[in-house]
Amino acid sequence: MAELHPILELTRGRVVESTHFGSIAIVDSTGKLLHSYGDPYGVAFLRSSAKPFQALPFVERGGVEHFNFTQAELSISCASHETAQIHLDTVRGMQEKIGIRESDLQCGAHLPGDPVILKKVIRENINPTPNFNNCSGKHTAMLAHAKMRGLPLENYLEPGHPIQQDILATFAAMCGIEKEKVELGVDGCSAPNFAVPLFNAALGMARLCDPQSLPVERASACKKITAAMTAHPEMVSNYGEFDCELMKIGAGRIVTKRGAEGFQIIGLMPGVHGENGVGIAFKVTDGDASRMNDQLESSARVRPATTLEILRQLQALSESQLKALAKFGPAKELRNHRGLLTGRSHPVFQLA
Numbered sequence: 647m648a649e650l651h652p653i654l655e656l657t658r659g660r661v662v663e664s665t666h667f668g669s670i671a672i673v674d675s676t677g678k679l680l681h682s683y684g685d686p687y688g689v690a691f692l693r694s695s696a697k698p699f700q701a702l703p704f705v706e707r708g709g710v711e712h713f714n715f716t717q718a719e720l721s722i723s724c725a726s727h728e729t730a731q732i733h734l735d736t737v738r739g740m741q742e743k744i745g746i747r748e749s750d751l752q753c754g755a756h757l758p759g760d761p762v763i764l765k766k767v768i769r770e771n772i773n774p775t776p777n778f779n780n781c782s783g784k785h786t787a788m789l790a791h792a793k794m795r796g797l798p799l800e801n802y803l804e805p806g807h808p809i810q811q812d813i814l815a816t817f818a819a820m821c822g823i824e825k826e827k828v829e830l831g832v833d834g835c836s837a838p839n840f841a842v843p844l845f846n847a848a849l850g851m852a853r854l855c856d857p858q859s860l861p862v863e864r865a866s867a868c869k870k871i872t873a874a875m876t877a878h879p880e881m882v883s884n885y886g887e888f889d890c891e892l893m894k895i896g897a898g899r900i901v902t903k904r905g906a907e908g909f910q911i912i913g914l915m916p917g918v919h920g921e922n923g924v925g926i927a928f929k930v931t932d933g934d935a936s937r938m939n940d941q942l943e944s945s946a947r948v949r950p951a952t953t954l955e956i957l958r959q960l961q962a963l964s965e966s967q968l969k970a971l972a973k974f975g976p977a978k979e980l981r982n983h984r985g986l987l988t989g990r991s992h993p994v995f996q997l998a
Contacts (some may be wrong), residue, residue, distance in 0.1 A: 650931060651684035654948050656980065657989040666948045668908065670928040670956065670997065671844035674920060675856035677822060679845060681960070681997040683928075686848075690929040691831055691841040693905030694726045697784050698854060698871050699820055700837070703812040704791040706867035712794050713743045720874035721881035722783035726904060728884035729758030729778045736881065737782045744790045751776035751785045752803050753835040760884055761942040781835035783881070788837070805830065805838050814838070816864075821850035834906060847911060848925035855901055855913035856923020872901050872913070886943070888950040888974050895967050902953065908934035910949045912956070919960050926956055940983075947991065951975030955993035 653668035669684030679686060692699075701723045710720055719740050727733040741748060755774040758764045767774065776782055791809045792802045801807055805814075818825035821842055829841035855872055857865035875882050879893035882903065889902050901913040908930025916923050934948040955976040957963045963971075977992040 649685075652994045653683070653928075653930065653952055654991060655994050656947075656991045658980075659989065663989065665994075666934065667931040668929055668948070668952065668995075669844060669931070670926070670952075670995070671848045672924060672926050672956070672960070672997070673845055673848040673852055674922040674924050675849075675852040675859065675916075676922055677849055680920075680924065683995045683997055686845050687843040688929065689829060689841050689843050690847075690909055691829075691839055691905070691907070692847055692911065692927075693833060693839060693907060693909050694781070695847070695903045695905035695909050695911040695927075696817065696840055697724045697726070697781075698875065698901075698903060699817040699850060700724075700784060700813050701787055701871060702820070702854075702864070702867055703809070703816045704787055704794075705870055706816070706863050707791070707794070709787070709790055709794055710870060713740075713790055715740065715743070717874040718878045718881050719743075719783075720870065721878040723787035724871060724875055724903065725783045725882045726780045726889075727783060727881060728760040728887060729763050729774075729780065730760040730884050731763065732880065733760075733783070733884075734763075734777055737777050737786055740783070740786045740790070744786070744793055746786070746789050746793065746799070748775060748777050750789055750799055751779070751782060753779040753781050753785045753837070755779055759944055764942050779835060781833075781837070784837070785835065803837050810838055814840070817850070820853050821846040844927045844929060847927035851901075851911050851913040851925030851927065852923045853925070854923075855925065856916050872915075873898075875901055875903075888946070888953070891971060891974070892950075892953065895963070895970055900957075900962070904946070904949060908932065908948065910953055912953060914960075914962055919962050924960075926953075928952060928956070951978065951991060951993055952995075955995070956997065959997050 650667040654666040656664040671686035672681040823846045833839035857868040876898045879890040883889040899915045912926040914924040930948045936944045980989045
């Protein structure tokens with residue numbers, strides 16, 4: 647069994663009650679490993695953290711201009727949205743521009759994460775449809791990519807489909823790894839997903855934020871994606887959710903995208919931590935399952951706190967920025983349903 651590296655602890659009284667484990671890789675756009683914790687070469691699936699890379703070949707081929715997509719529509723193409731009304735309306739508007747139907751999406755349906763829409767679904771006994779899936783923006787963009795190139799729509803998720811092959815080749819190139827070495831799996835939304843060493847995932851994010859070494863067309867596409875995500879972070883997740891709030895505070899200098907099972911990827915624009923762009927990838931070994939509070943709001947325990955501690959140690963956020971994000975961590979007081987203080991959660995790693 648691989649060695650486990652503690653990343654976050656929860657205490658109750660004076661006793662450590664729970665410990666989460668993980669590994670971190672921090673890489674600049676030249677391919678230099680700047681900092682790490684645990685195993686920076688451990689292989690993990692990016693899950694939804696791969697979405698900006700999955701949109702990249704579509705953008706690079708001129709898809710945004712072809713369908714006259716707005717920045718908000720491009721942002722939701724890279725999103726794990728919470729199915730707020732703004733998300734449902736945006737995805738529906740994209741499908742009208744493309745000339746496809748919601749039923750063309752093969753992502754399946756699930757309950758919304760947005761509390762307002764979730765309550766409406768329960769109250770009115772609504773059966774969620776594919777647009778409710780938090781990956782519906784990604785799937786709509788994949789269908790747009792296929793339609794733009796005159797390719798079949800009915801099998802757009804097959805690994806051998808030209809757009810999936812295009813996505814795999816682009817992802818591998820961005821991450822500096824041969825595509826044959828990318829481990830493939832099926833994501834929760836049924837699309838192909840990728841597992842690579844944390845180092846390579848971080849390198850891909852660094853290049854996305856600092857594409858100076860890439861061909862002109864790809865560099866332009868990278869800049870469109872990061873500009874869209876930071877201009878409309880509410881489309882990437884939702885108002886109040888960590889990814890959205892971090893990008894708002896980052897003011898165009900930080901890009902982030904969560905993934906299921908405890909994966910997180912963060913990009914720092916050139917000048918935030920050194921002259922080059924920086925990519926950060928980490929994996930919470932035990933998965934970091936979301937929890938729902940009494941207001942039906944879901945949140946993750948480990949990833950936001952870990953992200954903020956990494957950025958604190960890198961001095962990538964000011965004291966005022968950290969204060970504005972304090973509800974997410976790094977250290978938090980834990981209280982029970984009566985509001986009584988029961989313990990604390992806090993990161994326990996030091997970057998090498």
